[in-house]
Amino acid sequence: MSAKKKRTVLVTGAAGFIGFHVAKELLNRGYRVVGYDAVTSYYDVRLKKRRLAMLGKFSAFHFVKASVASYPALKRVMKAEHPDEIVHLAAQAGVRYSLVNPWIYADTNYLGTLNIFEIARQFRLPRVVYASSSSVYGANSKQPFQESDRTDLPVSIYGATKRGNEILARAYHHLFKTEMIGLRFFTVYGPWGRPDMALFKFARRILQDRPIELYNRGNMKRSFTYIDDIVRGVVSTIERAPKGRCEIYNLGGSETVPLKHFVGLIEKQFGKRAKKILKALQAGDVPETVADCSKARRELGFRPQVSIEEGIARFAKWFLEHRDFLADLKEPKQ
Numbered sequence: 001m002s003a004k005k006k007r008t009v010l011v012t013g014a015a016g017f018i019g020f021h022v023a024k025e026l027l028n029r030g031y032r033v034v035g036y037d038a039v040t041s042y043y044d045v046r047l048k049k050r051r052l053a054m055l056g057k058f059s060a061f062h063f064v065k066a067s068v069a070s071y072p073a074l075k076r077v078m079k080a081e082h083p084d085e086i087v088h089l090a091a092q093a094g095v096r097y098s099l100v101n102p103w104i105y106a107d108t109n110y111l112g113t114l115n116i117f118e119i120a121r122q123f124r125l126p127r128v129v130y131a132s133s134s135s136v137y138g139a140n141s142k143q144p145f146q147e148s149d150r151t152d153l154p155v156s157i158y159g160a161t162k163r164g165n166e167i168l169a170r171a172y173h174h175l176f177k178t179e180m181i182g183l184r185f186f187t188v189y190g191p192w193g194r195p196d197m198a199l200f201k202f203a204r205r206i207l208q209d210r211p212i213e214l215y216n217r218g219n220m221k222r223s224f225t226y227i228d229d230i231v232r233g234v235v236s237t238i239e240r241a242p243k244g245r246c247e248i249y250n251l252g253g254s255e256t257v258p259l260k261h262f263v264g265l266i267e268k269q270f271g272k273r274a275k276k277i278l279k280a281l282q283a284g285d286v287p288e289t290v291a292d293c294s295k296a297r298r299e300l301g302f303r304p305q306v307s308i309e310e311g312i313a314r315f316a317k318w319f320l321e322h323r324d325f326l327a328d329l330k331e332p333k334q
């Protein structure tokens, strides 16, 4: 193991879906990981505690339960743990909930991200890698989405906060030369995923013989991205992103999948037909998010490897293995 691999990474959002998988992979690769997460109740905290219990088996993992909205709490962690770098994945996620409780998005996504950028500056960290989202493309209708496309037409409060983070990153880079790498994730799915997202909701409802709701009457398309591909993208960013720059990369799956095909694959895995309710497009949602990942391919070597068929099969296997635990989780806030 090289000395480089013993670096300490502060992973915010480590109890969350992507943060958990990124932290686990970094630990497997010999990094020391400090997980930082407020373990919020947006969805059932028992799922977050399960993820943390798995990370807790690694001796090189240390967990701090605190909010990114608290600058003093972040400062204490920086002083105690001396991370070499920050991967900032904590956020109030979810497009629909941002219409219900916009304040929590301001606290976590605006203030929390400002705190992360500021702490990096104060402690002279050379770089911050942070999560952005395909939601920043909003009403941009040019497909596939490229990093250079318009992002001044948000259609959700969540998307606006994520774009705000990218603009703030630019200012920090300009003023203090901190290297800033923003990753625009496209609909990530996989084992230990989020109960508020379509795949999890569909799986649970299909198995319980409850109907599923298909928005825009099922005429949606997504660059669904399997979690292992996202993890590879984040790790490549840490290990090979060009130095000293302020960059943004799309990280999305290689195929664009119509929602109806996606549902068909879940039905096939569970051997059951879904009862479908066709609904109008919801406020804040976009009918198509298709990723152009050529920049990430060129500069980070990002190449998604898991097909939608394989990804759904792996998800379904995991879901069935943990069926009782997952069926018992509270319905997420939305």
Ligand SMILES: NC(=O)c1ccc[n+]([C@@H]2O[C@H](COP(=O)([O-])OP(=O)(O)OC[C@H]3O[C@@H](n4cnc5c(N)ncnc54)[C@H](O)[C@@H]3O)[C@@H](O)[C@H]2O)c1
Residues within 6 Å of the ligand: 012, 013, 014, 015, 016, 017, 018, 019, 036, 037, 038, 039, 040, 048, 066, 067, 068, 069, 088, 089, 090, 091, 092, 093, 094, 107, 108, 112, 131, 132, 133, 134, 184, 185, 186, 187, 188, 189, 194
């Ligand atoms: N999953 C996706 O499809 C997707 C798509 C685009 C962008 N993203 C972004 O990727 C990142 C990770 O998303 P995820 O899917 O793992 O979501 P998640 O909700 O599972 O994880 C986010 C974590 O952040 C924590 N958190 C929330 N508020 C906090 C606060 N104030 N202080 C500290 N921790 C706090 C939560 O407890 C949670 O564990 C987020 O920034 C999200 O916006 C995700």
